[in-house]
Amino acid sequence: MRVASELRFRWMKDVALPVLLKARERRPRERPRGESPLGPPLESTRSLKRLMTRHYALARYAEGARPVAWVTSGAPVELLRAFGCYTVYPENHAALCGARRMGPEICAHAEEAGFSRDLCSYARVDLGHALSGLTPVGRLPRPDVLFCTNNICQTILYWFKELSHGEGIPLVMLDTPFIASGEGTPEVFDYVAGQIKDAVPALERITGREFREDRFHDVLRSSIRASALWGDVLATMRHRPAPMTVFDAFVHLAPVVSLRGLPSCERYYEGLLAELQERVSRDVAAVPGERHRLMWDNIAIWFALAPLSRLFAEHGWAGVAGTYPNAWAETTHYLDLADPFGSLAKTYTLIFLNRGLDYRLGLMEAMGRDYQADGLVLHSARSCKPYSVGQYDLRQALAQRLGIKSVVLEGDMTDFRTWSEEQAKTRLTAFFESLDG
């Protein structure tokens, strides 16, 4: 059985999928762009689509051939890759469902089962998918293990426990204590590193595979490189005019979230970075006639990405920085091959969502300066409380420190029942008007 699954997986991976994907690409894909206020689209978007389509298409053949893990965005996936796990990110999948405007439809299944509408909509999409099988990617493989870290929020814990109970799937959970102030203590990092080490025998048992240290090192090396490349990609937006926008960054962060530690992820960002550097050298603008530069706080409003991107561009606004895309480049510099467990503990404990508001304020202040932002949009995500709480204090403090105006947009990541396009447009347009005087 195992051999058959393995053969099928390899056949799909090496023969069938490349042919199928290539055939899809031969179809004419040029759509009339109309009078777009945006600059030329990024060529790399095509490779991105290819990469992510392949990832989701292959996922369903991984069942039985590879240990399948469902992972949270802030978990040390490097450990799983050392076991050759095929990884699926429910958050990335939920974002995809959001972008395809399937959020409310899938959430409804979770709500019917009794989950509150106030619960994180990523969790509702994921639980709704588990209950209904609804997805835009055909099918997600059944996990052999659930792997989560509570560094991004506490909801994760209950969400993954629910998946675990419902389906009887083993759960490996890492607890990262909240760093309210300061830089964290050795006790905290030892505690987290200890849990990562303890996860090794647990994963050996669950996957039936041996932990291979050499492979672990290769993965770490690749992860460090991919995150550094992603950091360089984002840094190109410091250039005036910015060669891409924060809305592009939301789209192009998919590989660093869900394929980090794989060679394909590195290769992808090498290509993207080269394209952006070339744009910088020729002053190609993502928003022609860029007049203002803006920073975005919180997760993307996935279902409104295109209209928002257009609205910004129509007014000469380029989104050039965002706390969310930056999260995957923010702490990877702590990773150290000489101390893999200790440095993984640091990397994943010190991300900004696991730290006090003062740290986030300092981070945003530095980003505002580095990227020369003259405005700030705070997406108050209806169902993502940990990210949205404190935004009114942040905007006041940033107004004082950087002298920049800001606007709060009420929205959500996937649930567009909380969204009013007209109201959002009016708010943003009024904000742009107030900056133009």
Place this chain on the structure above:
Amino acid sequence: MAEKLLVAGVDVGSATAKAVVLDRDGRVRGSSLLPSAPNLSGVGREALNEALAEAGAEAGELAAVAGTGYGRAALDFAALRITEITCHARGASVLFPGTALVVDVGGQDSKAIRMGPSGEVRDFTMNDKCAAGTGRFLAVMAGILGTSLDVLGPAGLRAMKALSMTSTCTVFAESEVISLISQGEAVPDIAHAVHQALAQRLAGMVRMVGADGPAVFSGGGALNPDLVDCLQSLLGLVFQIPERPQLTGALGAAHLALRKAGA
């Protein structure tokens, strides 16, 4: 030709459509106020024509038209489209120079706008995607009480008893009001409780943008004396009320059209 120069501002909201026609010196020559209609462009044009008729002028004499309100995008005859936030701020500072805060309660949304010394918008906040805190909320409450918006305000002023309402959510407030009616509470007392609940919501919005200096209350909500009273005592502020508060946005739009026309 220069002597004939006129400009107009047209504000198409969810409840009413308004237009103001100005001459080159910024004097109001005509205005109009109509109930809104699903055909936003049609009702906007109608409002403009009515204001032009009052001014004794024709469309050909207009050097510029600015559209505002939630129907602004549909106003194909307007060369300028500006949000109601900018227009209310401008209208208020034309009427009361030095205005630092505008509270606007319209049919579909309400907002608090903080302005700088020359009338520029510094910060603003609006209600969420929800009828809480809007004119629609008052209209629904008036409907349940079997009265009209014009009567609700004066009725609230006659309240003798302080009732408490905990919700500004239109749906929940509706059931609260119904239960107050069934408990035999008097209409003025209930009306006052409704205003108090709405004012608390508005006060929160004002505190969010920060209030400092002369304040103006605009939009249809300003016609409700009890609501204005409630908000004034909650904030410890005195609001200036335009003579025709619903026209503030259209007036602001007209002044922005005047600036565009270079007069």
